[in-house]
Amino acid sequence: MGDMGSAMPDLHSAQSRARLRAIASARKRGIAEHIALPQLIVCGDQSAGKSSVLERITGIPFPRQDGLCTRFATEIILEDEDAEMSISVAIIPHSTQTEERKSQMLQFARSIESFAELPLVIADAGTAMGVKGFASDQAGPSFARDMLQIRASGRTGLHLSVVDLPGIIQVPSEDQTEADVDAVHALVDAYMHNPRSIILAVVQAGNDIANQPVVRKSKLYDHSGERTIGIITKPDLINRGTESRIALLARNEDTTRLKLGFFLLKNPSPEQMKKGISQQESTAAEHDFFESLPWSQQDLDPGRIGVNNLTGYLQILLDRHIEKEMPKVRQDLKDLKQKTSNEIEKMGNARHTIADMRVFMSRLAMRFDSICSSALQGNYGDLDFFRASEESIPPTRLRAIVHATNVKYSNLMRTAGEKRKIKGHDASAYGFDTCTDSEGPGEVDKASGAVNEQVLMTELAFRQWIKEVYVKTRGRELPGEYNHVFLAELFHQHSSRWLHLAIDHLNHLYECLDRFVEAVISYLSNEEHTKSKLRERIAHELEKMKANANKELARLWNDECQQPLTYNHYYTDNIQKARNEVARKALKKAMDETTSHDYNGRVHISNNSIDIQTFLASLQKRVVVDMDEQACSEARAALAAYYKVARKTFVDNLCRQVIERHLLRDLPSVFSPQKVAAYSDEELRFLAGESKEAIEKRERLLRFHAVLEECLLELP
Known part of the structure; x- marks a missing residue:
């Protein structure tokens, strides 16, 4: 490790050192599983020379036996301090591990005095992770999602943190299965996908750069190339005469371009590695290689050649990157802390005693009452519970849902409440709603179901129905008159769909209420046991409310099944309007016939009594009064007027006396x-x-x- 002191002068302040330590500490505590942390990651194919690049950057002589240090991600942390060298190795378990496995892995901690001990420690770590090839059990996975963390503090000469990832496997082999290929790709993808990862893409000069997997992945996750550095290796193995092509890429002038550019490295050859070449010797050999022909003629940027330039660049880049991302990391940590606090608050304090349980349930009940009351009043501004969503009306905004559903029901009653609906416009004189010929029963009766469907008929058929009911209800009244039974039977038949539509509406609102309560329960607690039991208890109360609502609806319907009764002046006003309209049409028809037959299409009447009497006589003989038709016409006008009054009253009563009184008003009390x-x-x-x-x-x-x-607290 003596070479590391001269690898690079200390370029880092105490503040940058503190930031790097804070990020490393957060990663060791598993925070990287929850938020994106700034980091340098080394990626490349298995044959791209990635391990040699990493060793030259860090100065750590990694073991080169098959299966070591390439089977899991490895974070190397170098801290330059004026102190004796200390090296520690630990495992950071993946979040998907069980608590027992996490505890076992977290117990793995090694302190070594020399990197010569590193191969044995890495083997022990692989065994602790259960990776096939390390442990005696060969049934484990070939690659682990857990991370090995190596921290070296002392006179390292640089302050840096970098994550080494397993080499990308392009095709399966006898030793590496399809599952192994997928596992490595998934691991590399997860690190590259992190928007705060600086990607060190190691590519082999002799291969087609654009088609190397690491380049394709970097384009996928870093489309603009803003956080990818290309590291070109093995320029000594390319065919002679192709140096200009590699130089073009190194100058960032080829078709594959990166905002952070490329570095060109020449790693030691296998023969040199066997001879034990030192860092200083390797750096000198690299310098001589690029100073010789033909590389000296390729117009390369001297600052982009060699591992020393790369290492210095990475130190500055990482420092600036962490400094830039630190405010975002801090905010993410705060948000995650708040989210965790909310989850803890939902769970409440530990409940060991009956008193603890009663306090817990009382607090839940108070919050349930508050949310329900706010929802019923339409006060949506105080709680996250009512936050707007992309849905037209969120299921949590109960009053808005009730309003919208009631309006829809009222419109349905207006357009589809009648048992018989007249096609065309012939019934408008009596105040009935009509439908066009294009409207079929399915359109008008979309919500009514198969039972008690609406019947579309012509004006003639509608009059015939009234005539049939009139004949069936005749009593001792004189011709041209009708009794109260006639109007009652007309109304009862005409409104026979109301109960069905009301039940549909009530059931739909109950479903909305049930979804609302489910949302409240989920918001109040994240304990499945408590939510399940509370859901059962509240569902029982809601069923009782629904039963009471159905009883109230039955009472309302029973009232409608009695003799028609109203004191609403709208009824008499509409009857008078209907009579006037019928009389107007009859008079117009008589006048048209009189004008056509008796006056040859033109009428001029003087102001003398003889002409007037003659004209009236002509009108009179053409006004034919059928007494039964007269009675039916009067009853029809009364039916239209009373139906509208009764329909509006029924809709209002259903909304107030059934829905408000029995489903909504007592909602907060179901869990109080x-x-x-x-x-x-x-x-x-x-x-x-x-x-x-x-x-x-x-x-x-x-x-x-x-x-x-x-x-x-650790973040600077």
Whole structure:
């Protein structure tokens, strides 16, 4: 390790050193599994010379036996301090590991005095991770998602942190299966996808650069090339005469261009490695190589050649990168801490005693009451619970949903409430709604279902129906008159769809209410056990509310099944309007016939009584009064007027007396502090008793919250 002191002068301030330590500490604590941390990552094909590049950057002589240090990500942290060299090795378990496995891996900690001991320590780490090829058990995975962290503090000559990733496998082989290929690609993708990763893409000069997997991946995850550095290796192995092509790439003038550019390195040959070439000798040999022909004639940037230039550049780049990203990291940590605090708050304090359980349930009930009351009042501004979404009306905004649903129901009653609907416009004189010929039963009756469907008919058929009912309800009244039974039977038949539409509306609103309550329960607690039991308890209360609502609806419908009754002046006004309209049409028809037949199409009447009497006589003989038709016409006008009054009253009564009174008004009371106070000890244990999973989850959240606080304190 003696070479490292002269590898690079100390370029880092105490502040940059503190930032690097804080990031490394956060990664060791597993924070990188939750937020993106700034880092340098080394990627490349297995044959690109990546290990040699990493060794020359860090000065650490990594073992070169197959299967070592390439089976998992390795973070190398170099801290330049005026102190004796200390080297520590630890495992950072992946978040997908079980708590038991995490605990076992976190216990792995080694302190070594020399890098000569590193191969044995790496083998032990691979065994601890359960990687095939290290442990005696050959059934484990070939690659691990856990990370090995190597920290070297002392007179290193540079302050740097870099993550080495397993080499990318292009095709499966006898030793590396398709699953191994996929595992490596997934691991590399995960690190490259991090927007705060600076990608050190190691590419072999002799291969087609654009088609190398690491380049394709960098274009995928760093499309603009703003966070990728190209490192070109093995220029000594290319065919003679192709140096200009590699130089073009190194100058960043080829088709593959990167904002951070390329560096050109010449690593030691296998023969030199076997002879034990030192760092200084390797650097000198590299310098001589690029100073010789034909490389000296390629117009290369001297600052972009050799490992010393690369190392110095990386130190400055990483320092600036971390400085730039630090405010974002701090904010991400704060957001994650707040999210964790919210989860802890949802779980509440540990509940060991009945008193703890009662306090917990009372707090939930108070929040349930507050949210429900706000939702019913339409006060959506105070809680995250009511936050707007891309949906037209979020399911949490209960009052808005009720309004929209009631309006839809009211419109449906207006357009499709009648049992019989007249096609065309012939019924407009009586105040009935009509539909056009293009409207079919399915369009008008979309929400009514197969039972009690609406019937579309012509004006003639509608009049025939009224005539049939008139004949069936005749009593002792004189011709031209009708009794109260006639109007009642017309109305009862005409409004027979109301109950069906009302039940549909009530069921739909109950579903909306059920979704709202589910959203409230999920918002209040993240404990599945508590949510499940609370859901059952509240569902029972909601069913009782629904039953009461159905009883109230039955009472309303029973009232509608009685003799028609109203004191609304709208009824008499509409009857008078209908009569006037019928009389006007009859008079117009008589006048048209009189004008056509008796006056040859033109009428001129003087102001004398004889002409007037003659004209009236002509009109009179053409006004034919059918007494039964007269009675039916009068009843029809009464039906149209009363139907509108009764329909509007029924809609209002359903919304107020059924929905508001029985489904909405008592909603906050289905789970209230008063109910919690009345719970027995056994009920509290059933509802609020903590499962083993919940206890472990709270402890895990509390530990994680403490880790986040420590990370925030460590950030400079």
